[in-house]
Amino acid sequence: DAGITQSPRHKVTETGTPVTLRCHQTENHRYMYWYRQDPGHGLRLIHYSYGVKDTDKGEVSDGYSVSRSKTEDFLLTLESATSSQTSVYFCAISDGRGYEQYFGPGTRLTVT
Amino acid sequence: AQKITQTQPGMFVQEKEAVTLDCTYDTSDPSYGLFWYKQPSSGEMIFLIYQGSYDQQNATEGRYSLNFQKARKSANLVISASQLGDSAMYFCAMREGDPNDYKLSFGAGTTVTVRA
Numbered sequence: 001d002a003g004i005t006q007s008p009r010h011k012v013t014e015t016g017t018p019v020t021l022r023c024h025q026t027e028n029h030r031y032m033y034w035y036r037q038d039p040g041h042g043l044r045l046i047h048y049s050y051g052v053k054d055t056d057k058g059e060v061s062d063g064y065s066v067s068r069s070k071t072e073d074f075l076l077t078l079e080s081a082t083s084s085q086t087s088v089y090f091c092a093i094s095d096g097r098g099y100e101q102y103f104g105p106g107t108r109l110t111v112t
Numbered sequence: 113a114q115k116i117t118q119t120q121p122g123m124f125v126q127e128k129e130a131v132t133l134d135c136t137y138d139t140s141d142p143s144y145g146l147f148w149y150k151q152p153s154s155g156e157m158i159f160l161i162y163q164g165s166y167d168q169q170n171a172t173e174g175r176y177s178l179n180f181q182k183a184r185k186s187a188n189l190v191i192s193a194s195q196l197g198d199s200a201m202y203f204c205a206m207r208e209g210d211p212n213d214y215k216l217s218f219g220a221g222t223t224v225t226v227r228a
Contacts, residue, residue: 031214042116042203042218043157058215090157094214099145099164101214103157 003027004104006091012110019078021107023091025071031094032074033101034058034066036087043090049074050096081111115139116204118219125194126227132179133189133222135204144208146187147216148178152200160202163187191224199226 003026013019023032031050035043035058045058047066055066063085065077078085091104117136125131137146148160163171163178171178179188191198201223205216 033215035216035218040220042118042220043205043216044218045215048215059217088155092157092214096214099147099162099214100159101147101216102159103149106155106157 004091004093004102006089006104006107008107009105010108012112013081014112015082016080019081019109019111021076021089021091021109023074023076023104025074025093027093027095027102028071029093029095029102030071031096032068033092033094034064034074034076035090035092036060036085037090037106038087046076046089078109081109083111085109086111114219115217116206116219118204118222120222121220122223122225124225124227125191125198127196128193130190130192131194131198131224133191133202133204133224135187135189135219137185137187137204137206139185139206139208141208143210144206146178146180147205147207148176148187148189149203149205150198150200151203151221152197157203161189194224194226196226196228199224 007022033048034046049055049068089107094101144165146163150158161173175192177190201221203221204219
C-alpha cells in the first residue's frame with residue numbers, strides 16, 4: 001500500500017472556524033491532490049500540487065486554500081468553514097510516470 | 113457538461129454471475145485515460161483498472177475487464193464471477209490531456225450489491 005496518511009480522520013467544527021486538513025506521504029511522489037466526496041457527485045478535485053510551492057485550482061476550489069512547503073505534506077485549509085463544506089475529503093498522490101493515483105483513507109469533516 | 117456519466121445508481125447481482133457497470137465520457141482531447149475505482153463500505157478508494165485512449169486492446173485485471181468502445185465514448189466495467197466482497201460503490205474516472213497530469217474527473221458512482 002502507498003504510504004499516505006490523512007489527519008485528522010474525523011472532525012466536527014462550527015461554522016466560521018478555520019480548519020486545516022493534512023495529507024502526508026512517504027512515497028516522495030511529485031503530484032498531490034485534494035478531492036471532496038459528496039453523494040451524487042462522486043469525487044471532485046479541489047486543489048492539486050505538482051511540486052513544492054507549486055499548486056493550482058481544481059473544479060471546486062472556492063473557500064479552500066492549500067500549501068505545500070515540503071514534498072511529503074499537502075495542507076488543505078478552510079479559512080472559514082461553512083455547512084456546505086461538510087464532506088469526506090480525500091488526498092491522493094501520483095508520481096507522474098505510471099497511471100495509478102493512490103488515495104489516502106479520507107477525512108470526514110462535519111461543519112455544524 | 114458532465115464529463116463522466118454513470119447512469120446506474122444501484123445494481124443487484126447474484127453471486128458467481130457477471131455484472132456490467134456502465135460509464136460514458138465526454139472529451140474532445142485525443143489523449144485521455146479511463147479509470148475504475150472501488151469504494152467498499154470502509155471508505156477507501158481502491159484502483160481497479162486503467163485504459164488509455166491509444167491502447168489497442170481492452171484492459172483486463174483478473175476478474176475485471178474494461179469494455180472500451182471509443183466511438184461510443186463508453187468504458188464499461190465488467191466484473192466476472194461476482195463475489196460477496198465485490199459489494200461496494202464503483203466509480204468511473206477520466207484524466208485528459210497531459211499523460212503526467214492526473215487530475216481526475218469522476219462519475220457519481222454505481223452501488224453494487226452481490227446477493228448470495
